Amino acid sequence: MKIVKVLGSTLLASMFIVTTVHSAQATTAEQSEATSGQQTILFDNSHGQTAGAADWVIDGGFSDYADSMKSQGYQVKELDGQANINEDSLSGAKTLVIPEANIPFKATEQQALVNYVKNGGNVIFISDHYNADRNLNRIDSSEAMNGYRRGAYNDMTKDMSSGEKNSKAMQGVQSSDWLSQNFGVKFRYNALGDLNTQNIESSENSFGITKGVNSVSMHSGSTLAITDPEKAKGIVYAPENLSSSQKWSHAVDQGIYNGGGKKEGPYVAVSKLGKGKAAFVGDSSMVEDSSPKYKREDNGSSKKTYDGFKEQDNGQLLKNITEWFGKSDDATSIKDSGVKLDEKTPLLDFEQPENSTEPQKEPWSQPEEGYKWYDRSTFKPGSYGSEQQSGGDNTSDNGGSGDSDNGGTNDAPSTSGDASFVLPQDVQPNEPFKVTVKLSGFEKNTTVNDLSVGIYKDGGQQIGSFSNDGSTFGNPGYSAKQSVKTDDNGTATLTLTAKVSDDLSGANIRLKQGSKAIATQSLD
Incomplete structure (x- = not known):
């Protein structure tokens, strides 16, 4: 099995100011x-x-x-x-x-x-x-x-x-x-x-x-x-x-x-x-x-x-x-x-x-809502050039390397939990498989609503489809909203049936609550 551990997205790096040179x-x-x-x-x-x-x-x-x-x-x-x-x-x-x-x-x-x-x-x-x-x-x-x-x-x-x-x-x-x-x-x-x-x-x-x-x-x-x-x-x-x-x-x-x-x-x-x-x-x-x-x-x-x-x-x-x-x-x-x-x-x-010719119409995928490549005021906190510029986490628990999906604003209850993903070792295109999401660090004995999972390529192309009945799959995109109840330790498990339209080279998996990204990790 492939097990991926991800740090919660609410962890913030310490802030500092960088001079121009x-x-x-x-x-x-x-x-x-x-x-x-x-x-x-x-x-x-x-x-x-x-x-x-x-x-x-x-x-x-x-x-x-x-x-x-x-x-x-x-x-x-x-x-x-x-x-x-x-x-x-x-x-x-x-x-x-x-x-x-x-x-x-x-x-x-x-x-x-x-x-x-x-x-x-x-x-x-x-x-x-x-x-x-x-x-x-x-x-x-x-x-x-x-x-x-x-x-x-x-x-x-x-x-x-x-x-x-x-x-x-x-x-x-x-x-x-x-x-x-x-x-x-x-x-x-x-x-x-x-x-x-x-x-x-x-x-x-x-x-x-x-x-x-x-x-x-x-x-x-x-x-x-x-x-x-x-x-x-x-x-x-x-x-x-x-x-x-x-x-x-x-x-x-x-x-x-x-x-x-x-x-x-x-x-x-x-x-x-x-x-x-x-x-x-x-x-x-x-x-x-x-x-x-x-x-x-x-x-x-x-x-x-x-x-x-x-x-x-x-x-x-x-x-x-x-x-x-x-x-x-x-x-x-x-x-x-x-x-x-x-x-x-x-x-x-x-x-x-x-x-010269353009092989296909650009950009290769749509930019995040609100992000303007030419305007640093739209850059997210912790990124280079942002108003809240800071260093990232240099440990092995890094997030996805090519995600173009936007975490956006938090329209769901505030969380501070972590998540890990468990997938089969050999995922093949168009073959159904189980994705298990293990949540931890959430509020004890509560229902966590509005959860969804997506699998996408570097650049943002969605390749994951999900099924509610194990046989009928929707178009590539995020899964239907899910709810889980945490136990006395603040943990819960969410299992979904998925399939992908392409191999996992350059792919990422993300868990969101509402439009807030909870966890993201590369699957490459």
Whole structure:
């Protein structure tokens, strides 16, 4: 049996105020003493890097990565705000890390990044698979970084509401192919599944970046296209001869474009521009760790992240990129660097910006009621940027990682109970099974009304149907309202008959009372 324990949703983390730019907590007293001679690495957190299940901050889901930089002698700081990438904010920084942006870069920000690198700065762009639209603004990280939205090259705001179009976040945003034009590389819109790869360039042909790196992992990531081999070079590639079954199970198109290997494009690439350097990674999974800090901004539930930084040789690869950034280099292009040049990556017709197509109407699911991705005043307490910003619970009892269902306001009696879910070990699509919900910590000898259970995929798609008679099932969605009576210990058991329309990969289960979320947990 699969048993999942969930903490009650009423537990609140302690509140604190965060300054606009602050240092990550040092691992030792010596490292915490920032000296005037220390170089600074900035992590951008002004482009939706904490939306949805993401927690890509220096003291949360990217803390292992930040700690590795501190161990190399750098001071690590966070860049927060809106449209915060400019000449002033980048001044004095050795490197800028851009984790999985979900808010597009303004034309002025793009130019600031180009100027920053040309003048000797370094940038690492960390993206993810296509349709990883964590804030449901129709713009994924690959699109934000490439500079245009798939199927909306002529108008980045296609199908957006007036509130979205007129938001500060969308002012000064212009479609362009800026990443390819300036750095010779672009993120592809493919989506590869769970893979380990040893298809890696030699240390001699990768500026030493692959020294000690024998294997790198990928979990639902993308590759890149080398569009100008004189500017960009592939470092790590997906395995050769991938089959269609090795695409990500939720890919919205063919998922794998050229069968893997070098024709699929690099999974990790680098670029030279002027006096500076850039690196590109197609998957946030290889960078993250299992210590999320914040609640979800759309519904306030807990997040669950994973120890990708510790998998394979991921951490070593990232440390080597940081080391490469720190080395002096007179070459102003890959061509001038003396390494073997790549071939251009063969592109499909729809990968040309003006020919790009939208596989299905976006957003992929409807945002929570009242949540506006561009307005932090709508963010739930405990989320990054909310009015009641606080750290989340970093224990193993984290909530669902991709829930788009809203806990909402509490229109039911106040509760402080916990819940655990018991499901069969091997749940198959369209096969009925029993779900047992064990409640504890409720008021003794009382009836708890208005309970319902839902099973849904990351992004909010409901896949669970429930039956009152064991044979007739409704449409996917929450179960009919249920009532249970607690015993002398404040515990009760609720058992439902359910079936799911898809496998449980990327699925979550939630118990609600009225519109209040009592417990949520990932089933993946």
